[in-house]
Amino acid sequence: MADLGIGVVLPLVAVIVGTAGIGSEVDGGTMVYLLAKPVPRWLILVVKLLVAALLTTLLVVPALGVAAVIGGGDAGLVVGFVLAGIVAALEYTAIFVALSLVTGPAPVIGLAYVVIWEGIVASLFAGTRPLSVRQQALAVAEATGGGDASGLGSIDLVVAVVAVALVTAAATFL
8 A cells, every 4th residue: 555555556646637637728728718717816726726636536545445444454554544645645736736837748747756756766865755745645644544554654744744734835836
């Protein structure tokens, strides 16, 4: 669950859904029509972000919960990974929606981020782990999952929660 679910499946779904949220509007040329409507821009962004986060959550988190039930059946483990999945889905989608606003090839850059930063750099260098969404989610899973999830997160829960809040807020503000 930690390696495949939170480490691979969740970020890949978030890349696809998050970058398609606004990237498809820009690529299709419909962004002009969307911005011409008398709706505040921040509201358009927040709705697209919430829909992307909800879709990512609905696609991945139930599978994490079922895998936790099959894997151990412990209620703490199930709750821990479900909460970690929700937190990671929100943060990943906020990052990838912001990325789709800033750059054209957002899916490619998002995949590079997942593979290089989350997969290689954060696993090799302990100092970069507080900046890894995966490590933040695993800290949530460990803190809410009880003893069965111990050893997953390599950062403190307070650091993880502060990092999640700051990154999500910064990406949404961008």
